[in-house]
Amino acid sequence: MRLSGSVGGEVGSTASGIRRIGATANEVKPAQASVGEGVATEGGADSIPPRNRGVHDVLEASSKSDAAQAYEDSLPGAVYDIETRKKIAPALRFENPNPRGKSEVRFDGRDINNPKILIDRKLNVTTKSKQLADLRRWAEALKQNPDYSVRIEVPSIAAQRNAIRMIEKANVADAPITVKVAE
Numbered sequence: 558m559r560l561s562g563s564v565g566g567e568v569g570s571t572a573s574g575i576r577r578i579g580a581t582a583n584e585v586k587p588a589q590a591s592v593g594e595g596v597a598t599e600g601g602a603d604s605i606p607p608r609n610r611g612v613h614d615v616l617e618a619s620s621k622s623d624a625a626q627a628y629e630d631s632l633p634g635a636v637y638d639i640e641t642r643k644k645i646a647p648a649l650r651f652e653n654p655n656p657r658g659k660s661e662v663r664f665d666g667r668d669i670n671n672p673k674i675l676i677d678r679k680l681n682v683t684t685k686s687k688q689l690a691d692l693r694r695w696a697e698a699l700k701q702n703p704d705y706s707v708r709i710e711v712p713s714i715a716a717q718r719n720a721i722r723m724i725e726k727a728n729v730a731d732a733p734i735t736v737k738v739a740e
Contacts, residue, residue, distance in 0.1 A: 609650040609660050610702055612675070616643040617663060625680045628712065631739075632666045632678055647675055649705060651698035662691070662698045668708065678710045678739065682719040689727040696732035706733035714738055 616638055619626050629635070636645045648661040668674035682688070695707055709720050720736040 609652050612647045612649050612667075612672075612705070613661075614645050615648045615661070615663065616641055617646040618643050622680075628680045629665050629678045632676060632710070634666050634669045649675060649695075649698045649702055651694075651701040653694070654697065658694070662694050664707070673705050675705060675707050676710055677707060679716070679720065680712060682709075682711060682716050682723055684719075684723050684726045688723060692724060692727040692729050692734070695734065696727075696729035699732050699734070706735070709734065709736045710739040711736065712739060 621629065637643065638645055646663050646665060647667050648663045650661050653660050664675040664677045666676045666678075668676060699705055699707065711717050711720055717736050717738050724730055724732075724734060724736070
């Protein structure tokens with residue numbers, strides 16, 4: 558798998574094959590590995606997280622508007638797979654109480670200083686049923702993965718107020734979900 562990011566439409570690679578989106582040529586860093594997550598270490602099988610716990614990376618095709626995709630791509634650390642042209646996104650595993658639902662929730666990226674903080678960028682925030690259901694699934698996944706938290710990043714103070722209103726309406730204000738105006 559070759560990985561790459563893009564800056565202003567430019568697609569490049571490095572000796573490691575990875576370029577983080579939003580990085581200049583001098584700021585390219587290897588992707589953060591999920592060390593110890595789902596991988597047997599010296600501790601043996603006891604150190605493997607339970608099934609449907611922890612974070613793994615998934616390939617994700619985009620169906621967003623160009624503006625929403627550009628905002629998401631400006632997240633430091635965003636990475637794409639060159640071969641499939643799909644974004645590599647972190648997914649938090651959990652036991653979904655809905656037997657027909659997926660056993661993971663996906664995010665746009667991770668905090669580059671703390672990979673246990675999952676980031677979801679939202680250009681527009683609504684209180685429509687899909688976004689409320691997504692928040693409730695996040696809260697359930699976070700309850701089952703107490704070492705993780707979520708940060709919603711929005712482009713303005715008005716969007717921040719809407720995101721807080723959305724969290725309150727979804728009745729998940731006690732979940733470790735914060736809202737920040739992205740820089």
